Amino acid sequence: MSAASGDPVRSLRWGVNYTPSDGWFHSWQDLDLDAVRADFESIASLGVDHVRVFPLWPLLQPNRTHIRTRGIADVGRVVDAAAEFGLDVNVDGLQGHLSSFDFLPAWVTSWHRRNIYTDPDVIQAQAALLRAIATEISARPNVLGMTLGNETNQFAVTRHPEQQLTTPNQMGAWIRGQLDEIGGVLPDGMHQHSFDDNVWFVDSCPVTPRHAATLGDATTVHSWVFTAVAQLFPSGHPARTLFADYLVQLAQAWADDPGRPVWLQEIGAPYPAIPAEGAADFLEDSLRPVLDVPNVWGVTWWCSHDVSRKLADFPELEYTLGLLDSERKVKPAGRRLAELIAEQKATPVPVQQRATAVSFDSGDESTGLGRSLTDPAGPVFGAWLRLATDGIKPALIRTNKVHDADYLAARGITTVVAG
Incomplete structure (x- = not known):
């Protein structure tokens, strides 16, 4: 049932971000469908209903005017393999x-460096690739849709060692245009872009x-x-397990x-911020607060399988994020997710509007200047967290919406607290 229509219960989607157990994402270079099927079988055993997959751009489009037919076909083969185990993609x-x-x-690098957001030739080539992928998967019934790319803002932020300069207007045009390309081929899919939390908290993003x-x-x-949160709040502090809910409310x-709809598309238990023995509790304690949020479409955990220790130079946390290890054995966090999914399928949590909301000044919405007010170190998160830890499940609201009666009614907000 649809939360948007006011129904008390809706079917939450559960999934994982698929990290191949053998060879990580480099496995796209010499795709082994038997290994992929074994991975999907182990993923399906958790009770999830979908996966998010990540074919690598350089392998699909090694030259601006050359898209590899075999590479695109491999994407379709992986989607088909997922269908064998009842998984949407x-x-x-x-x-x-x-x-x-x-x-x-x-x-687009080194001697051929071009801006991936603003160069017309690059934009045209990206659109061609997105259309090619969309065309390949368009007839497959287990396709949910496409995400433009993984945290596509990363290359534009000041901390990136090779920052690609762009303005908010240019970035908006790029995202809008590329999503239109996908939607033109897959008009019935759910398509979106993704980003890290710099988008919510860093004025210059x-x-x-x-x-x-x-x-x-x-x-x-x-x-x-x-x-940020693990650096600001000690181990065991409720801010850590409430952070996902805060981001959902901010969205x-x-x-x-x-x-x-809001899709909790990535959430994980990163070591050492989250000790290995605490990963299962962190998973459950982070997800339970969002289960009754009406607009949440689904939860997609990062990630399916640990990165193998055979692969070098990953940050330490990447080797332990899986719900299953690199031998496809279910870890405690994986068992906990499976138990939570089974519980929610048997007795779904009714959706619940939040009557109390913390307000914040949204600043210059066209540029994002002022958004840092909602950073975890700031007063808005502090006010929201105090309510949350007092047992009040608070929402968030922009100050320019606090006198919009229709908006307040639609969200069920009756009390506004200044942030």
Whole structure:
């Protein structure tokens, strides 16, 4: 049932971000479908209903005017393999950035460096690739849709060692245009873009909260406590397990449409911020607060399988994020997720509007200047957290919406507390 229609219960989608157990994402170079099937069988045993997959951009489009037919066909083969185990699939398009590694084709780097957001030739080539992927998967009934790319803002932020300069207007045009390319081929899919939490908290990030909450069919949330929360709040502090809920509420607050879906597209238990023995509890304690949020479309855990220790130079946390290890054995966090899914399928948590909301000044919404007010170190998170730890499940609301009676009614907000 649909939360947007006011029904008390809706069917939450459960999934994982698929990290191949053998060879990580490099396995796309010499795809072994038997290994993929074994991975999907182990994933399906957890009770999830979908996976998010990540074909690598340089492997699919090694030259600006050359898209590898075999590479595109491999994407379709992986989607078909998922169907064998009852799994729906979301396909990411431009990879992009994954687990601290960048995957840009040679024709936009070094001597051929071009801006991936503003160069007309690059934009045209990206669109061709996205259309090719969309065309390949369009006839497959287990396709949910596409995500433009994984945390596509990463290359534009000031901390990136080879920053691609762009403005919020240019970034908005790029996201909008590429999503239109996907939608033109897959008109019935759910398509979105994704980003890290710089979008919500860093004033200089050219992807703005308005881009996040208005472009595409859903707002994605990537919840990682190691970026700020774990540095600000000690182990065991409720801020850590409430952070995902805070981001979901922030995503809702930035949307003009009270019914816009929010997809908790990435959340994980990163070591050492989350000790290995605490990963299962962190998973459950982070997910339970969002289960009754009306607009949450689904939860997609990062990630399916651990990165193998045979592979070098990953940040330590990447080797332990899986629900299953690299031998496909279920870990405690994986068992806990399976138990939570089974519980929710048997007795779904009724959706519940939040009557109390913390307000915040959204600043300059066209540029995102002022968004840092909602950073975990700031007063808005502090006010929201105090209510949350007092047993009040608070929402968030922009100050320019607090006198909009229709908006307040649609979200069920009756009390507004200043942040």
